[in-house]
Amino acid sequence: MVKRIILLLAISISLNGMLKADEGMWIPMLLEKYNIEQMQEMGFKLSAEDVYSVNQACLKDAVVIFGRGCTGELISDKGLLVTNHHCGYGEIQYHSSVENDYLTNGFWAMSPEEELVNPDLTVTFLKRMEDVTDRVLEGVSDDMKSVDREKKIKENIAAIKAEAVKDTHYTAVLKPFFNGNQYFLFINEIFKDVRLVGAPPSAMGKFGGDTDNWMWPRHTADFSMFRIYADKDNKPAKYSKDNVPYKPAKHFSVSMKGVEEGDFTMVFGYPGSTYQYVPSYHLEMLTETINPKLIDVRTEKLDIMNRYQEADPAVRIQYAAKNARISNSWKRWIGENRGLEILDAINKKRTYEKNFQAWSDANAKEYSNVLAQYKKVYDEYSNYRLAYGYYREMIPSNGMEIASLANKMDVLKAIYKAEKVDEQAVGKLKEQLLKKVDLFFKDYYKPLDKELTAKLLGMYAANIDAEFQPEVYGVINGKYKGDVDKYVDMLFAKSIFDTKESVVEFVNAFNAKSIKKLEKDPAYILNASFNKVYNEVIYPELNKQKLNKLNRQYMAAQMKFEDDRVFYPDANFTLRVSYGQVKGYNPRDAVYYKHFTTLEGIIEKDNPDIYDYRVPEKLKELYEAKDYGRYEVEGTVPVCFIATNHTTGGNSGSPVLNAEGHLIGINFDRAWEGVMSDLMFNPDQCRNISLDMRYVLFIIDKFAGAGYLLDEMTIVE
Ligand code: ARG
Ligand code: GLU
Secondary structure (H helix, E strand, O other): OHHHHHHHHHHHHHHOOOOOOOOOOEOHHHHHHHOHHHHHHOOOOOOHHHHOOOOOOOHHHHEEEEOOOEEEEEOOOOOEEEEOHHHHHHHHHHOOOOOOOHHHHOEEOOOHHHOEEOOOOOEEEEEEEEEOHHHHOOOOOOOOOHHHHHHHHHHHHHHHHHHHHOOOOOEEEEEEEHHHOEEEEEEEEEEOEEEEEEEOOHHHHOOOHHHHOOOOOOOOOOOEEEEEEEOOOOOOOOOOOOOEEOOOOOOOOEEOOOOOOOOEEEEEEOOOOOOOOOOHHHHHHHHHHHHHHHHHHHHHHHHHHHHHHHHOHHHHHHOHHHHHHHHHHHHHHHHHHHHHHHHOHHHHHHHHHHHHHHHHHHHOHHHOOHHHHHHHHHHHHHHHHHHHHHHHHHOOOOOOHHHHHHHOOHHHHHHHHOOOOOHHHHHHHHHHHHHHHHHHHHOOOHHHHHHHHHHHHHHHHHHOOHHHOOOHHHHHHOOOOOOHHHHHHHHHHHOOOOOHHHHHHHHHOOOOOHHHHHHHOHHHHHHHHHHHHHHHHHHHHHHOOHHHHHHHHHHHHHHHHOOOOOOOOOOOOOOEEEEEEEOOEEEEOOEEEOOEEEHHHHHHHOOOOOHHHOOOHHHHHHHHHOOOHHHOEOOEOEEEEEEOOOOOOOOOOOEEEOOOOOEEEEEEEEOHHHHHHHOOOOOOOOOEEEEEHHHHHHHHHHHOOOOHHHHOOOEEO
8 A cells, every 4th residue: 555655656746747647548659758657657567569569569459440430359369359249239130030039149159160250340450550740731831721721631641541552452541630730640451251259148248238328337248259350361351261260460368367446457449539628618518508408309219219118028129229329328418417517627628718818818829819719609500510419310310210211212313313224223222222121110110200200390399490490390380380290190191101011112113203202202301301401501501610720729729838738639539548547436425336346246136027137047047056167256256347547439349458468358338427538537537347358258158158269368367
């Protein structure tokens, strides 16, 4: 204990307050310069070169983008990979049928032949990154007109990317950092043959469901396993039975040593987006307008869905994924608002801005107008942002389903509007469309959608300014005298989009003459009228990107204002390192949350009457028999743990490493009290939630009987 206090003192003295511990999503290439000293003082035993290097195999060679929005990591020299269950969910669902319900029962390939092929799944390795700021900004000056500036930058980027991957099978990604003050190039290698190896049943992989989502204490075995295949030269290749397991340059050793409070821990993955440097006006917009309004509309959606889902088990399954998607952000927004309020975040920003203004008035007059301009832009922008957010809730983001189905017909319409109709293309398109229609109706319950449609139309009218109201309200308010229910009755009576039979028939018979019929369909009209507002009113204004220049200037200015602070760039779905400590927290008065959970907690939560808390029999048997093998710790099995690592969406599936760089956990969530960390980090409340690797190994070995997978791992006991 004494030792730890001395250590902490040493940290705060040596870094002189320039670097905060815990907060930050750091650029792997720059650890040597900014972070490694602090990391090592906190206990990390490796060097910056061990984490990221272009000269030697390093930890970054074992981290991948999994699919489009998650992270994964390699845990064997035969291409074996782990990520979250919720990241592999689509693949698990894709292979599931009533006969082979892998979502419910789990799936384990007991040999390579049993692994399942996933047509559209890719994993992406980072080969190297490079600061290309100077080249991106070549020929660009600050007094250029915005459009010209953007155009020049675009050209430069295209040229740099093309040159970087010329004559290789790599792909290039080039992204702005610090709001366009810096640019990095990323050279990637993308693998296309990635097979499903294993997943626990949802009752474990999703244990706690949406009830426990974003919450600690947590007991979710949120993992799934895949294997990357390559051609005989270890290069990416499309699926072929001749492909062989990929040999990565590096894979993580899996540690069974576990974690103690205070231990060093780091997360290495792909955080999606954060907004740390926005002005107070942004926080006002979010906390006072956008979050509350969008929370309200989703509360109504969830109320309707929950009611129908509780009444009918078939509907419960149909709407399970939709409900989860809606509730995920809904719950995060509620937590975000609460967290920002408790932090007094707006006032903190205001105080900061006052000091900033005084500094810039005295020392950097070129920035003296930035905040005033921000205020002006946000006054208008907020309305458009809200309209945009609400529009998304109406149709694209799990809104009125019948309208979103009608929306899918636009591709057919487009093909018949073309001068020469490509009959072959039509055939293919119809086929694809019919597949979508099939999937749509598999998970569609008309009475629910009808109620939802009426509710959403009413809410949009009540919450969104007249200038954003689509023409369809003219009909509702005119012919239907404002009676939304009556309008919706007509809509569902007249539209062809409410039954599968009529839609299939319509698609099959579609030809040039069908366009008229389509354009008369009330569901199509409804969809088109919302799209029109989006395309003609909302999008053009948002696309002017009035904030871009201000954001760039304000970022640069803040870096000058606090010239002794080391800044990290906002998350932008590029590879980052976060580091901190394993640590509990006080969520509220008198309550302390410990840093880890165990199997005991799963059994405590077990309740056959609550869908989210049904513990599989097999797990209960292992518990009764205390059959824990080498995974036992003090009479139980560790399940999840929390730490102070700064993470966000996209970090799902990220490796959580100990001081030796060994894998101790898989990141999958944040604790609710700390989800405002996307905007402002609070070291007392912000915790990332990880699945303990010992529980993962226990499940593979004892629960699934797939212990053979452990043989290819490097396990450190
Ligand atoms: N909150 C986590 C994330 O943002 C998990 C989401 C999936 N789980 C769920 N119960 N909906 O991705
Ligand atoms: N579940 C989140 C994801 O998809 C991670 C949680 C977070 O936002 O930190 O990435």
